[in-house]
Structures are given as C-alpha cells and as structure tokens.
Amino acid sequence: MSRHSFTRREVLAAFLGLPAALAACRSDAVPRFPEGRIVGASDAVGHRLRDGVRIDPAIDNWQRVGVVIVGGGIAGLTAARRFLQAGFEDFVLLELEPAPGGTSRSGDDASVVPYPWGAHYLPAPMKENASLVELLDEMNVTEGRDAEGEAVIAEQFLCRDPEERVFYRGRWYEGLYLHAGESAEDAAQLQAFNREVDNWAGWRDGRGRRAFAIPLATCSDDAEVTALDRISMDEWLRARGLNSPRLRWLVDYACRDDYGLTVGQTSAWAGLFYFASRMRAPGDEAQSLITWPEGNGRIVAHLYDKARAHVRLNLAAADINPTISEGREGVDVVALESDGHSAVGFHADRVIFAAPHFLTKYLIRPYREGATPAHVAEFQYGVWMVANLFLKERPRDLGFPLAWDNVLYESQSLGYVAATHQRGLDRGSTVFTYYYPLCDNDPRTARSRLLTTDWRGWADVVLTDLARAHRDIRSLVERLDVMRWGHAMIRPRPGFIWSGARASAARPFRAIHFAHTDLSGVALFEEAFYHGTRAADEVLIAHRAR
Numbered sequence: 001m002s003r004h005s006f007t008r009r010e011v012l013a014a015f016l017g018l019p020a021a022l023a024a025c026r027s028d029a030v031p032r033f034p035e036g037r038i039v040g041a042s043d044a045v046g047h048r049l050r051d052g053v054r055i056d057p058a059i060d061n062w063q064r065v066g067v068v069i070v071g072g073g074i075a076g077l078t079a080a081r082r083f084l085q086a087g088f089e090d091f092v093l094l095e096l097e098p099a100p101g102g103t104s105r106s107g108d109d110a111s112v113v114p115y116p117w118g119a120h121y122l123p124a125p126m127k128e129n130a131s132l133v134e135l136l137d138e139m140n141v142t143e144g145r146d147a148e149g150e151a152v153i154a155e156q157f158l159c160r161d162p163e164e165r166v167f168y169r170g171r172w173y174e175g176l177y178l179h180a181g182e183s184a185e186d187a188a189q190l191q192a193f194n195r196e197v198d199n200w201a202g203w204r205d206g207r208g209r210r211a212f213a214i215p216l217a218t219c220s221d222d223a224e225v226t227a228l229d230r231i232s233m234d235e236w237l238r239a240r241g242l243n244s245p246r247l248r249w250l251v252d253y254a255c256r257d258d259y260g261l262t263v264g265q266t267s268a269w270a271g272l273f274y275f276a277s278r279m280r281a282p283g284d285e286a287q288s289l290i291t292w293p294e295g296n297g298r299i300v301a302h303l304y305d306k307a308r309a310h311v312r313l314n315l316a317a318a319d320i321n322p323t324i325s326e327g328r329e330g331v332d333v334v335a336l337e338s339d340g341h342s343a344v345g346f347h348a349d350r351v352i353f354a355a356p357h358f359l360t361k362y363l364i365r366p367y368r369e370g371a372t373p374a375h376v377a378e379f380q381y382g383v384w385m386v387a388n389l390f391l392k393e394r395p396r397d398l399g400f401p402l403a404w405d406n407v408l409y410e411s412q413s414l415g416y417v418a419a420t421h422q423r424g425l426d427r428g429s430t431v432f433t434y435y436y437p438l439c440d441n442d443p444r445t446a447r448s449r450l451l452t453t454d455w456r457g458w459a460d461v462v463l464t465d466l467a468r469a470h471r472d473i474r475s476l477v478e479r480l481d482v483m484r485w486g487h488a489m490i491r492p493r494p495g496f497i498w499s500g501a502r503a504s505a506a507r508p509f510r511a512i513h514f515a516h517t518d519l520s521g522v523a524l525f526e527e528a529f530y531h532g533t534r535a536a537d538e539v540l541i542a543h544r545a546r
C-alpha cells in the first residue's frame with residue numbers, strides 16, 4: 001500500500017494552522033535542523049503485547065513470589081514503597097521500559113541540567129493529604145509545619161519567580177492570563193469566574209466534604225456536584241454568559257494543560273476540579289508549585305532508590321492468569337524480556353496492576369478471552385508529543401523575561417518549561433521541554449497523526465512554533481529529541497468521572513488489585529500516589545488474613 005507522504009506545509013498546517021504554515025513556507029530555503037531522534041516509549045514491545053504474542057517460559061524459568069507489581073510508574077513505585085514501609089519484601093516490580101517512572105520519567109544526559117519527559121510539577125499538598133506530606137518529609141522537601149499545621153515547603157523546591165509568561169502578538173507578558181488590552185467586560189468576567197471557583201472552594205456537603213479535593217476519592221459525591229460531570233466545561237461557561245475570549249482561552253489552556261482536552265471536550269466537573277481543588281479556602285491563592293529541573297523525575301528517583309532491589313526493568317507482563325490451587329487464589333504472570341523472545345514466569349499470590357487500565361484487556365487472560373468487563377472500554381486516553389530542546393544560548397525575545405513556564409497564546413501547543421529556571425541559571429545553555437497535546441475528538445485519529453509524523457516533521461513543528469516568539473531559535477538548538485506518548489493520560493470527558501466505571505475498575509478481580517492514576521479519571525501525581533498506596537494496603541490486609 002503506498003502511503004501519501006505529507007509536504008512540509010501540510011505537516012505544519014496540521015499542527016500549527018494554515019497561516020503559520022504559509023508564513024513558514026514563504027521561502028523555498030531548506031530550514032536548518034539540529035541533531036535529534038525519537039526516544040522511548042517502547043512502542044514495539046507494547047504493540048507485540050497487544051498483538052497477543054505468547055511465549056512460554058522454560059520450566060526452570062518460573063519463580064515463586066508473594067506479589068508481582070506490574071508497572072513502574074508513580075503508582076507501582078508507590079505500592080512498592082508502601083510494602084517496604086510495612087516490612088513486606090516478598091514482591092517484584094516489572095517495568096516494560098529500560099527506566100522507571102512512566103509518564104513522570106526524566107532525562108539526564110544533557111550537560112547542563114536534567115529535564116522532564118512528562119510530569120513536571122506537584123502543587124503543595126494540603127495537610128489532609130497526610131501520606132503525601134509524609135513522602136515530602138521523607139524527601140526533605142518540607143521544613144516543618146506552620147501554625148495551621150500545613151507543611152512548610154523549603155524555598156528551593158518552590159517554583160522560582162517568575163513562574164509564567166504568555167506570548168501574544170510579538171511580545172511576552174507576565175502571568176498566564178492576558179491582562180494587556182483587556183476590556184472592562186473581560187475583567188468583570190474574570191472576576192465572575194473567580195467568584196464561581198471561590199464558591200466551589202468553600203462548598204461543603206452534609207458530611208463536611210469538599211466538592212473538589214485531592215485525592216479525588218475524598219471529594220463529595222453529592223448530586224449537586226456530580227451533575228457538573230454531565231456537561232462540558234464549555235457548556236458550563238456559556239450557561240453563565242462567560243464568553244470573554246481571554247477568559248475562555250485561560251480555561252481552555254487549563255484543560256489542555258492538565259487533561260490534554262479542549263474546553264469543549266472536558267467535563268465541567270474536571271474543569272472546576274483543576275481550579276478549586278488547589279485552593280485551601282475561597283479567595284486564597286492556588287497552592288504553590290513544587291518543582292525540580294527534571295520535574296517529577298526527582299520523586300521517581302527517590303521512590304526507585306528505595307525499591308531498586310525489587311525492580312526488574314525491561315520486563316513486560318504479557319499474560320496475567322488468575323489460578324486456584326488447593327482452594328487458594330493465586331496469579332501466574334508471564335513477562336517478556338525486552339528482546340521480545342525470552343520469557344520469565346512468576347507464580348504469585350497476588351498482583352498489583354499499576355499499568356494503564358486499557359491494557360487489562362490484552363494482559364489479563366480472562367479479559368482477553370472474552371470476559372472483558374464493560375468498564376474497560378470507558379477508559380480513553382489522550383495523545384501527547386513532548387520535545388526536549390538543548391540550546392547553547394538563550395534565545396532573544398521581547399517583553400517579560402524568561403519564566404519557568406512559557407506559553408504561546410496563539411498556538412495549539414502549551415509552550416515550554418525551562419529546566420535551568422529552578423537552578424537559578426539565567427544565562428548560557430539550557431533545556432526547554434515543549435508540550436503538545438493532540439486534542440482530536442477521536443483519540444485514534446490523534447494517535448495516527450502522532451505516529452505518522454516522523455522526527456523531522458515534529459522537529460519542524462516545534463521549531464516553527466517557537467520561532468513565533470524566538471526568531472533565532474533554529475540557530476541555537478543543538479539537539480531536539482521527541483517522545484511520542486500514544487496513551488499519555490486518561491481523558492476526563494463529560495460523563496466519565498462519575499459514571500461508575502472508575503469504581504468498578506478499582507475493585508479487585510480475583511487476586512488482581514488495580515492501581516493507576518487513570519482510576520481517578522485524571523492524570524495527576526497525587527492520584528497515582530493515592531492508588532498505589534490504596535492497592536498496597538488492600539494486598540497487605542489480604543496477605544495478613546491468609
């Protein structure tokens with residue numbers, strides 16, 4: 001079958017819009033490209049698993065173990081941490097990739113700073129999220145408690161000023177909301193929106209629960225709040241007459257940034273959760289952001305360090321088969337080595353499935369053989385491209401100076417985060433991490449667009465996009481690597497979060513327990529941490545009852 005190969009203009013138009021593509025292709029000159037490549041995630045092994053590749057381990061290649069954790073992202077590593085805290089050592093964690101961390105992975109091969117490949121920050125947890133505060137204590141990120149009992153975050157881990165800037169028509173402005181040129185009506189609508197968010201931040205149900213809290217399991221399930229999940233954030237804004245273009249841009253940006261969805265595709269519940277769950281009380285600022293040059297890769301390193309002896313990298317669970325022997329439940333797990341040709345087997349008492357939930361239909365044998373529960377199909381995932389750009393010097397620009405997060409108002413991308421910012425390095429070489437969510441209505445279309453665009457196509461998109469703000473960017477970037485996340489994050493579309501699918505998916509299936517951020521319906525560090533801890537506790541209780 002012959003494949004249409006796209007012209008440069010078609011690729012740029014598809015991702016940046018026709019005007020940007022036409023402007024970039026005005027001259028016939030071939031643009032300059034840096035070195036670079038497509039890195040991780042191991043698509044080939046993933047596709048083999050989905051195609052149903054089966055290899056039986058040799059008889060002497062089976063071992064007995066109490067628990068197998070499948071997946072070494074935040075959820076799986078957190079489950080391992082919980083086991084070790086409880087003095088339970090009889091487990092192994094299998095991770096398909098050559099490095100732990102999943103979508104919180106980071107890179108460390110640049111000369112100047114490490115840099116993120118996905119998650120890059122964590123809002124400071126409130127005191128009610130005691131187990132997460134305890135993790136930050138353990139990492140020496142906190143310096144005691146304030147008078148209200150809230151964790152005090154050490155200065156060096158709080159996102160350094162300036163946090164954000166936005167590029168609009170030729171220059172940068174401070175902050176994310178575009179105040180420059182705003183009308184009285186825009187300002188009034190921003191205030192009206194903030195009042196709505198304040199109301200939700202102060203709202204409590206009859207049991208004293210917040211409408212929007214982290215972890216999400218502590219949110220109220222009162223009908224007044226869950227009704228918000230039936231409409232989109234766009235419908236919610238329209239119903240309140242909130243049509244100011246810059247307010248709508250801000251909310252749309254928030255939805256794309258946290259969920260990889262546009263304002264029209266995001267559940268109003270999830271849209272409001274983004275704003276209200278991060279505020280302690282009405283009128284408060286949002287919780288401050290904790291970050292490192294490598295983003296949440298720093299937390300991955302901490303968790304991995306503790307669990308390292310139990311972690312097997314480059315080993316992908318391929319078959320998870322619940323068994324019964326002498327009246328006792330167990331699970332056999334077959335895992336493929338990264339060469340795709342040899343396999344290892346584990347006879348386990350229990351499994352914690354800490355990989356994305358959609359994979360259950362390929363990996364859990366009864367699901368694969370026709371008994372897939374209906375809730376599995378409800379788990380839909382967004383698609384992201386992330387690029388890391390290694391610059392020999394800072395680019396020139398106009399207006400407000402370089403911030404941590406640098407956003408282009410007129411782009412479908414989310415702009416970039418500067419990895420050197422948190423180190424206080426304001427001159428010389430740096431690494432920019434550029435984020436682009438593909439927000440097609442059908443994630444399969446997005447996935448196909450992601451994968452059919454090669455390194456050169458993506459590099460061109462990134463450099464052309466950034467050239468709007470930095471005309472000299474192509475002369476400064478020495479290397480540009482691209483990560484294509486085909487199933488980057490769960491999509492909190494209207495009707496998903498409170499549909500019951502998440503609750504069904506989180507219940508154990510025989511001796512298999514589930515942990516992954518997608519069980520919350522939103523992709524956040526705190527949610528992966530919550531589910532990893534919860535699943536480990538379930539297993540420890542079952543283990544003690546034996």
Ligand SMILES: Cc1cc2nc3c(=O)[nH]c(=O)nc-3n(C[C@H](O)[C@H](O)[C@H](O)COP(=O)(O)OP(=O)(O)OC[C@H]3O[C@@H](n4cnc5c(N)ncnc54)[C@H](O)[C@@H]3O)c2cc1C
Binds near residue numbers: 118119318386
């Ligand atoms: C681009 C991007 C930016 C993000 N930014 C932020 C942010 O700034 N802050 C934030 O809080 N969150 C962010 N997130 C969300 C992030 O997903 C969560 O914070 C968290 O890392 C999810 O962890 P997890 O363990 O639930 O899932 P995952 O990260 O999906 O981990 C699952 C793991 O399972 C492994 N696996 C899959 N199949 C198998 C198999 N068959 N056998 C063995 N292992 C397998 C995978 O390789 C992976 O390591 C971002 C996500 C993306 C994609």
